[in-house]
Amino acid sequence: SGLCSLGKMITAKPGKTPIQVLHEYGMKTKNIPVYECERSDVQIHVPTFTFRVTVGDITCTGEGTSKKLAKHRAAEAAINILKANASICFAVPDPLMPDPSKQPKNQLNPIGSLQELAIHHGWRLPEYTLSQEGGPAHKREYTTICRLESFMETGKGASKKQAKRNAAEKFLAKFSNISPDNHISLTNVVGHSLGCTWHSLRNSPGEKINLLKRSLLSIPNMDYIQLLSEIAKEQGFNVTYLDI
Template sequence: MGEDEEAAAEVEAAPQEALPGAEARSSSPAAQKSLSMEEIPAAKPGKTPIQLLHEYSSKANLNPIYEFEKAEGEVHMPLFTFKVTVGDITATGEGPSKKVAKHRAAEAALTILKESSHICMSVPDPVIPEPSNQPPNQTNPIGSLQELAIQKGWRLPEYSLAKETGPPHQREFSIICRIEAHVETGMGTSKKLAKRNAAEKLLEKFHNFSGDCIINSLGNEQSHNLGCTWDTLRNSTGEKIALLKISPLSIPNTDYVQLLGEIADEQGFTATYLNIEELSVNGQFQCLVEISTNPITVCHGTGISWGNAYNVAAHNALQYLKIMAGRK
């Protein structure tokens, strides 16, 4: 649910109370614009400004109109502005999220209504939701990762849902974050938390790199694990790659995931497995394995379990490596 939808949900959740004298007011257009103290919604602690403003407006036969005006600031520290109009009253509010800005606009409108001499209205201190549960000085990893991509000239990070498990009341989500050749998976009890964890993992990976060894989208800089080209594989004297060149890759019960991992360690590249949420046409699990050679190679695998799908994907990747490493 988006921020605007959440704010709208609060209005729907606000209790709707019957008004004394509602029938008399409906028969007189003039009365619809003038409310007495008794007709103003009772002040209840814990209500948000949007709920309070909605209650007042509904009893005055008015409809608050919210308009998004602008967004300013840095990617990791945005500032949003919302405007609300209720009859002849117009007020604006700012905040670090659209939801908070909307609440503050409603709060400003309530203040104007409360201070207006021709309106009798008792308004308690409204509750404005906190923009997030994180400490004020803690950076947002999703925003920080996006900012890093912009600075480096990369494509923006891409997020995709890998899988969703658990009972309805206790779901666990797995989100894949990809930026250029780098991929990480984050887990969480919500998609937002899983996305955040994936971004944090990638940021931590980048911080562990030395200097400018992170590859950019133009390929002018290379990290150590992207220096493995087909030429280096063909000319390598490594024991594992030499065995791969002569292996039939057809021995039953072989752990191809382990074999691919050993070759990756020897040759300086990485192998990353990505779960595909949808089952194959014949009902099997699907996955991809991405090997960070230069150029990057991606192979597909299916199986009756995730482990089996990984092994098939690794086998396909090894077959491709064998072909490329053996070419003259």
């Protein structure tokens, strides 16, 4: 029942961050999340923080360029595991899930709505990257790239915030063409490109994935690129390498 409560919290209260959702779940189940900073590298060019969160018997970590982002990602990972463990509860769409395309324009926060949509379906949270800024001082223009799973949209605006909102609006417009009542269809749009979920990987009978579970990752001369390629082929997901 606690896991089902988590599902209701996620779908019935849009705009909440993973940290807030996980805290409410902890309050209801009397398992208050505990965050610990595992690593803090602030001397390098881009600071990196790693936080561990423990809620009940689940422990997850998250990494980010700020403490808040690292905690945010740790909470998100814990939520996804809780959702996977309660797949029956999450199989039926919640009628309280808002349809962003039907909300009044002045009440719509596209950035928050897109994040809520991602949490509701168990996707990774949207990531925004400022890709370009230009124009004269009195008329600046910013370009932001938003990535959600394997999708990407570009937004532009006179401020960084407007550019983010524009990118989020494009995503919401893309998904609004699919009926909000059809949870399965919308999930498949993103799920098809991945071919699998954490839940299906963990319970897969596949030979390659089960060999990985039994093997050490420190075997000398292991071809990790080939190994990942074989697992991807077996499990039906794509591997993409990005120069960061």
